[in-house]
Amino acid sequence: MKLEPEAAVHAPETQRAGRARATSAGELSHIALDLFFEHGFDETTVTDIARAAGIGRRTVFRYFPSKNDLAWGEFETMLESMRSHLATLPEDMPLQAALRDAIIEFNRFPDDELHYHRERMRLLLNVPSLAAHSTLKYAAWREVVAEYVALRRHERPTDLVPRASAWICLGVCLSAYEQWLAADDADLLELIDRAFATTDGFGSAAAAESRAQRP
């Protein structure tokens, strides 16, 4: 599983002065993940990873800001492609349909990467320190959703509805992921679809009722 060098760096950086990198973020992340799978996340120290990659411990932190980020790999890149995918959707597409489409696309992986992706997600959702760290990643993901909802509704991304929509989308995704990890023959995309349907009627009755009760 060879990755393009500099795959994680945002600037393509065709020709640059100075010493060439000894490794790439993608490569380093894979080395770390293999160790995590084999020995467990907490049992693997950054020193172990550095040794396995043949670089210095300090250098690991130059590629990834923290040990946690190693497990997340190139999430930022994926976020960016979701953002641009949303931008291509037609204005007249219903908002919910657009979100569903973008989220399904975000979670579509080639067959040969599915197993790897599954194991990675198993770590991210089950290892406490990783699950904790994930909040920050999810916030970035929600921001993408909120920005789109705000655009479509002519509001600010910080307004209530964009924010709440983003949270709901995240919840839909993660509950689908949880089911996916529990049943190894499940289809992730179909689960996301079903989770989306859960929001049906949710809140409307309660909110209407409440508005009637409190003048």
Next chain:
Amino acid sequence: MKLEPEAAVHAPETQRAGRARATSAGELSHIALDLFFEHGFDETTVTDIARAAGIGRRTVFRYFPSKNDLAWGEFETMLESMRSHLATLPEDMPLQAALRDAIIEFNRFPDDELHYHRERMRLLLNVPSLAAHSTLKYAAWREVVAEYVALRRHERPTDLVPRASAWICLGVCLSAYEQWLAADDADLLELIDRAFATTDGFGSAAAAESRAQRP
């Protein structure tokens, strides 16, 4: 703001052999929060907190498993009361209305604690390390919701709909909290109500559409 000794300990523990506790979890949490408010979370070391409380650093970790948990205080106790509140709701109450009711109750605070609660939430939502740690607390909260939804739907708490519902409820709450913190004259409970309404129609169209497309 004096707290009962052992307020955080589940067993009431009337008379116990052995040395008496030097402080209580509630008291310690308040001391820590005051320091966090004044100097910032990251700038406050556990040693500072221990010194302010007049106890040893090691002892702090005996009351709270981590520095993060100090900021959360007695969340588990609040969870427990939400669980028992849900248990008192009539079976024939619509599920969404029941959830809305329990969540509103969970977030009702006496006026004199509102300011304190606000500052605490501001920390929890904005300090990165606390926001990260919150995932684990939210998971426990969602578990309470999922258990109730499962009970009402005769499913398991790990099934898709209970899990997704719990996520949606959490999202509703947190987006309301965010608005509340941004506008200091806002009414938290009303914001939660409005956020609940956001779920209206969410997903239903998209999901139906999708089911039609994929045989």
Next chain:
DNA sequence: CGCACCATGGCACCCGATGTCAATATAATC
């Protein structure tokens, strides 16, 4: 009193994370 019991806190230690700095390697330019 003496005993069992439990909280305390000092100490050493691990590990993740960060700043500094000198050595080194390479690309572009002359």
Next chain:
DNA sequence: GATTATATTGACATCGGGTGCCATGGTGCG
């Protein structure tokens, strides 16, 4: 090919959160 600009690299050193260990100190009871 030599020079220079630019980055990488890793060896320190340091800090703070978290943990195991164990002696010590306070409490109630027989």
